[in-house]
Amino acid sequence: MKTGLNSLPGWGERLLGEARLALVGTPWSFLFHQDEKPPALTPTFSDESGNRRAIDPLLLAWLQGSPPPITSSLNSTDLKLWSSLIRRQHGAMLQAISPSGSPLTPEFNQLAIEVATETELASLHALSHAGDVARARVEAASDWIVHNIQPDNATNHPWAVHVFLQRAFEAGSVEHRLYAETLLHNCVVSLGRADRFSALILLDSGRTLKSIDTASAAK
Secondary structure, eight states, X not given: OXXXXXXXXXXXXXXXXXXXXXXXXXXXXXXXXXXXXOOTTOOOOOOTTOOOOTTHHHHHHHHHTOOOOOXXXXXXXXXXXXXXXXXXXXXXXXXXXXXXXXXXOTTGGGSOHHHHHHHHHHHHHHHTTSOGGGHXXXXXXHHHHHHHOOTTSSSSOOTTHHHHHHHHHHHTOHHHXXXXXXXXXXXXXXXXXXXXXXXXXXXXXXXXXXXXXXXXXXX
16 A cells, blocks of 8 residues: 555545535435445435535536536536546546646636636636646646635635645645635534535545545556
8 A cells, every 4th residue: 555645644534524514414415325225215406505516406406417508698618628527538628628737717807806716616626626737727726826815715615625635745845735724614604614615615625535535556
């Protein structure tokens, strides 16, 4: 078993643990059992305040491995990327983003900072699942975000926390690790645990880091 900068010991399970605190006992707890089919009567997702976002059904479809939902409008980069990701259209994902050296989202400078940050981080999260074809762009985008966007400008959703953790270990970057830790802290400080929507994000990030650990251990 090899360890070192490419391993992320404990982080995957930590993120999954935070997700469990928010989701166990809810209709979405089945997501922790990937081999089980979701209940037929699972209600439409909403957070503790009853809020629903256009991205919710896309994230849930990705987590469940289910077909893409019918979406009336894909008017932002994050929605476009998540929709293409579910369809495994990685080339379309690359076509939807800006060139390296700038934000992923072409509309970034036209948005309020909170919306721009949320959109950029959600886009980075989706792009991180596009494989080697997007690896360099993901790394460049994470570096740009760390140097240009405060992690507390968004709505306290820990989008792409796994990207910053992986980059921290691979590049030996304290800045990326602190960015990830701030994202995690911000999503749990209000309720003493992650809100339900943040828990879905942490579930996906935790799964991703666990798979990296497994692959690293097998080498």
